Amino acid sequence: MEKFSRNSRVVAITKILSENPNKVVSLNVFSELLNAAKSTVSEDIVIVRQILEKLSLGKVQTISGAAGGIKFIPNIGEVEKQNFAEELCQKLxxxxxxxxxxxxxxxxxxxxxxxxKLAGLILTTFFTEKQIDYVVTVETKGIPLAYEVAxxxxxxxxxxxxxxxxxxGSTVTINYVTGVNGSIQTMYLPKRAIKKKSQCLYIDDFMRSGGTAVGIRDLLKEFESDLLGMAVLIDDLTVSEKLVEGYHSIIDFNGVLNGEAKFTPS
Amino acid sequence: MEKFSRNSRVVAITKILSENPNKVVSLNVFSELLNAAKSTVSEDIVIVRQILEKLSLGKVQTISGAAGGIKFIPNIGEVEKQNFAEELCQKLxxxxxxxxxxxxxxxxxxxxxxxxKLAGLILTTFFTEKQIDYVVTVETKGIPLAYEVAxxxxxxxxxxxxxxxxxxGSTVTINYVTGVNGSIQTMYLPKRAIKKKSQCLYIDDFMRSGGTAVGIRDLLKEFESDLLGMAVLIDDLTVSEKLVEGYHSIIDFNGVLNGEAKFTPS
Structure with a gap:
């Protein structure tokens, strides 16, 4: 079987790691794919780790033990975060x-x-230290963003x-009050969608009063599960009384005045 | 400014390319980020291209001209496609x-x-030769899959x-007949969602009779746009009379008999 050069091996390792963020990939996977000794693969990984960290493109963690391997943790530099927020404000x-x-x-x-892609990456960086089982969202607009975070x-x-x-199948239903106009809304989640005792994040496109966030927290209680964190792309600051606190956002919406919308980085 | 080794450069190039599929990335981007001459970067790209193609992880195309650069086209090997379809059938x-x-x-x-991620990659490979402007889906279940293809x-x-x-804002509304029970459903799309004369793909989770697909085609006509292709994760073969043809699928659903569902690779 063919041998590959170090240049080729680090390319393949980078490709596979970056497509499997936060998944532990066993060294055997690389060793077999690249027909190289594990010690050689370990040296390759050092190279991949160093350059990705240097360019703020992510961290490569080593997980020891029988189920061990390496894990890629995506990252984005502070300057890129700031630029993204500003560009998004301009666009909107x-x-x-x-x-x-x-x-x-x-x-x-x-x-x-x-x-x-970028918004999801930025929101992910707020939670890299947390052990999460599920990312939860409500249909429809926040789905792509929540999917990226998951x-x-x-x-x-x-x-x-x-x-x-x-x-x-059987569904858990809860009613909740939207904070803005006080109307009653209903949310549905299949019983088998979340295992008991899970730790969840709530991700959505837009935060008005936070009524939906409260609804999600209540819904998760029905699954004996916890809401560990919340993040949205846009925080609507025209609603000053929020029903939840401690959530993250990327940009703020400051309202529309004389036909002009105002957005600022959070 | 720091110089990087070839090993480091190919890692960075691979990371950036694989996160920007089907986007033309100018050689200047790499040249500036990595503080290397364009000729050096071009040699790096040859290495990246060769190993990615060899392992069926994707193609790296060179686009010449003023707006030129390189473009990464994701791919997946035939064996991996087959394994994915079989594992999915087993799971379901x-x-x-x-x-x-x-x-x-x-x-x-x-x-x-x-x-x-894998299903989206497989569906993408059916359309790599096509010039597409939008991937279209109908809420809700097909959204993650359609998002991956886009x-x-x-x-x-x-x-x-x-x-x-x-x-x-203003919306285009169409009514369509579902093929299975002949009921009338309505679909809505904001007028500004699709530019005129666009070429679109329709991606969804499940194809029953294809009534929704016909609805999408009619809706796109209202935008003077064309439906160039269709693909679903699961084709429901219990509905034998399909209203559309020429669509792709990954697995087939053959019905439930005596409490057992049957799925087979398409």
């Missing part, structure tokens, strides 16, 4: 985005892999529905 | 997945980054809604 402040009722059109941004954290995504579906 | 045939009404619970799979193809995702939202 385009006057053509204002729609009747003083809403800001942002579906394109919420569904754009180009933006959501992907980066190497855990499952759970999508709470606003309608009950016959194809999902 | 677990008896505990059967829920009342002879439905099969598969929300966990549809939202699992571990599965959807991410791999370097294009925007468009999510068609089943309800009209005031926050999205």
């Amino acid at each position: 402040m385009n006057k053509e985005r204002i729609i009747p009722g003083n809403f800001v059109y942002m579906m394109d941004v919420m569904y754009s892999p180009e933006f959501i 992907r980066n954290m190497g855990v499952e995504l759970v999508i709470v529905r606003r309608d009950n579906k016959v194809t999902e | 045939m677990n008896k505990e997945r059967i829920i009342p009404g002879n439905f099969v619970y598969m929300m966990d799979v549809m939202y699992s980054p571990e599965f959807i 991410r791999n193809m370097g294009v925007e995702l468009v999510i068609v809604r089943r309800d009209n939202k005031v926050t999205e």
Whole structure:
């Protein structure tokens, strides 16, 4: 079987690690794929680790023990974070985005892999030290973002529905009060969607009063599970009384005045 | 400014390329980041290209001209495709997945980054030769899969809604007939979601009769846009009369008999 040069091996290792964030990959995987001794692969990994850390592209952790291996933890530099937030604000402040009722059109941004990849990466960095079992969101606009965070954290995504579906089996239903206009809404989640005693993150596109976040926390209680953290892409500062605290956001929405929307980095 | 070794440079190039599939990255980006001459970077890229192709991890294309650079086209080997389809069938045939009404619970799979990453990659490989502007899906279950395909193809995702939202501006609405029970459903898409004369792919989790696919095609006509291709994770073969043809799928659903679901690779 063919032998590969170190240059080739580090390329393959980098590719596989970066596509399996927060998953422990055994050294055997690389050793077999690349037909190289584990000691050789270990040296390759040192090279990969050093350059990724130096360029703030992520960390490579060594996990010892029988189920051990290496794990890639995605990262993004502080300058890139700041630039992303500023660019996003600029993009959303385009006057053509204002729609009747003083809403800001942002579906394109919420569904754009180009933006959501980076936004998801930034939100992930807030939780790298936490042990998480699930990333939870409510349909629909926050799904791509929550999916990115789940992907980066190497855990499952759970999508709470606003309608009950016959194809999902028995369901836990909760009613919650939206903070903004006090209307009652309902959320549905199949009983088998979350294992008991799980630790969850709530990720969404937009935080108004936080009524949905409270609903999610209550829903998770029904699964005997905890909400360990929350993060959104945009925090709506026009709603000053929030029902939750301690959440993260990337940019703030400061309202629409004279046909102009104002956004600032959080 | 620091110089990097070739080993380090190929790691950085691989990382950046694999996170920006189907996006043209200028050689200047690498040249500046790595403080290396373009000719040096070009040699690095040859190394990256060779090993990624050899291991069926993707292709690196050179785009010449003023807006030129290099582009990474994701790929997956035939054996890995086959293994994925077989493992997915096994997983879905677990008896505990059967829920009342002879439905099969598969929300966990549809939202699992571990599965959807690979499923999205496989579906992407069917369309690598096509020039696509948007990947289109209908909320909710197919969103993670469609997002992965859009991410791999370097294009925007468009999510068609089943309800009209005031926050999205003027909307194009179409009614369509579901093939299975002939009921009338409605789909909504904001006018500004798709530019005229666009070429689109429709991606979804599950294909029954194809009524939704016909609805999407009609909806795209309202945007003077074309549906160039369709792909789903699961083709439901219990519905034999399909309203569309020429779509791709990864596995087939052959029905539930005596409390056991049957799935086979497509």
